Amino acid sequence: MAIRQYGPVLAIVLAAALAFANSLDNGFHFDDEHSLVENPHIRSLANIPAFFADPQLFSRNVGSEMYRPLVLVSYALNYQLGGYAVPGYHLVNLALHALAACMLYRVLSTLGLGKGAALAGGLLFAVYPLAAEPVNYISSRSESLAALLVMGALLCHARSGTNWSPGALLCFGAALLSKESAAMAPALLLAHDWAFRPAALQVRRHVPYWAVLGLYLLGTGRLVGEALVDAPVRHWAAQCCTQAKALVFYLKLLVLPHPLSVEHQFAASTSFSEGAVLASLLLVGVLILVATRTLGRPALFWLAWMGLALLPTLVVPLNLLVAERRLYLPLAGALGLVLWLSRQQRLPARLLVGAAVGIGFLLTVQRNRVWADEATLWEDARLHGPQMVRPYLRLGLVYRQRGAGAAAEQAYRRALELDPANAPAHNNLGNLYRDQGRMADAEGEYRQALALLPRYPEALNNLAALYSKQGRMEEALELYGRAVELGGARGELYNNIGIAQARLGHWADAETALRRSLELKPEAGVYFNLGDAVENQGRLAEAVELYQQALRLDPGYAKPYYNLGLIYERQGLGAEAAEAYRAFLRLWREDPRFAEQVRQRLAGLEQGAR
DSSP: OHHHHHHHHHHHHHHHHHHTGGGTTOOOOTTHIIIIITOGGGGOGGGHHHHTTOGGGGOSSTTOOOOOHHHHHHHHHHHHHHTTOHHHHHHHHHHHHHHHHHHHHHHHHHTTOHHHHHHHHHHHHHHOGGGHHHHHSGGGHHHHHHHHHHHHHHHHHHTSTTSOOHHHHHHHHHHHTTOGGGGGHHHHHHHHHHHHOGGGOOGGGTHHHHHHHHHHHHHTHHHHHIIIIISOSSOHHHHHHHHHHHHHHHHHHHHOOOSOOSSOSOOOOOOTTSHHHHHHHHHHHHHHHHHHHHOOHHHHHHHHHHHHHHHHHHHSOOSSSOOGGGGHHHHHHHHHHHHHHHHHTTOOHHHHHHHHHHHHHHHHHHHHHHTSSHHHHHHHHHHHOTTOSHHHHHHHHHHHHTTOHHHHHHHHHHHHHHOTTOHHHHHHHHHHHHHTTOHHHHHHHHHHHHHHOTTOHHHHHHHHHHHHHTTOHHHHHHHHHHHHHHHOSOHHHHHHHHHHHHHTTOHHHHHHHHHHHHHHOOOHHHHHHHHHHHHTTTOHHHHHHHHHHHHHHOTTOOHHHHHHHHHHHHTTOHHHHHHHHHHHHHHOOSOHHHHHHHHHHHHHHHHHHO
């Protein structure tokens, strides 16, 4: 009895676990940087109440507000349990996906598809390649969490008889706290009653859901207004034209999920007269006409599920024109439609489903490997989208970090060929030139980036850092101030401000900035800089502790040993000073002239000790 009852769920969980077992060691990617890795707010559980009140806590970046408090709560819990050890984050993403697949199984069986067809749907959803992005990309946790809760709301509603369901209302509210796209759920519940219970369709049964949606829109009105009216990414006409093409693109991916990419080759459209737009509208119109004339209400419900799940991203202009993760919830509706039609036509689906599960499993395992790190992900994106700018920007960063300057410059130059007005490409090229000592070229690129995008925090910070290195401290501090206003809570900004203030001899101001930097990003270099600021105010014992903390975080960091040696010398602790200098010389790999000066100090100490 237990096997019959829980066997399907266990089978679905096992299928998901096996399909994504090779994803657990994959890295953080893209938006994970500003919303998770560099987001100081998720590092304390004390911030959890504030997640529900302040959308700015979603990111370290000013202007990247999102109201997704449950996602932030999950990040905070992940961080408390394992810091930034990435397998823990992937385990949560995988668990959410497995639960969503099990929830789909429950929904399918409840809506009349039978245990066999429902199991087939759950298994297909668990291993389907389109689920690879929401599972591998930590920031896509919002997608799977919202989908799980929307399906939970539908399941509770379908089982609630003729009254509204408290469980459905709770799931819907939680879905809205996970991702904005869950706003489509009340329409989905209404479509359910129209399709499966037309005689019992009552307005009062749906009022609570729409009331919660109204309260949500009222509370998030500023964000909605910015996205749709005040500062949309593109004009509504361009959005409609572009997403008309996207509908056909998404249909193709649902049927044939290959090739997959984090950045598909897809261009924006600006006119309804474009051939691709007209053809897409015609095809979608014909499909809708045929479906409404030939299909019954249950089949139309599954079609409505697909359309409603896509509707928020079709209406709201977003930076990314198309994305695989947006098909996560529509995929569940598509599987429901295919299984319903197969059941109605009495097709022998077992063999086909088995083959689909096997092929999907293999493609998903292969796709997980692409998400291993930034290099593999964006090389794959460049291969499948050679005319898209973003892969070259990301690859340029990877090459620069690896010390491959020529390859990085080539990537950035290619990005500028595709989009000459791309400010990030100029900024990143400036960083590369700064690394190479080409300061005049670097300054030119930063200025070009700011000419294209005056409110660009990264370029302001980088140009300020360049000025600071050249001794132009007042100019640097003015730019840092603007960057802080625009860029928000970034540890690197406050660290740079502290360095500039220290070079001016403003040690108290330097300490203030560096302590703020530590709150945001506790790194060894910041502890060292703060130790220097404290030391220059005469607080030697506190400076020693800060240098030692820097070494605890990075035992291979040479500079703190030198400063410790100087302090120990001042305190008459010759043996301790000599040991610190020896440690410095073991680790120092930079200017040999400086190392020679330290050797002379060490020799003097050793001679005095004889």
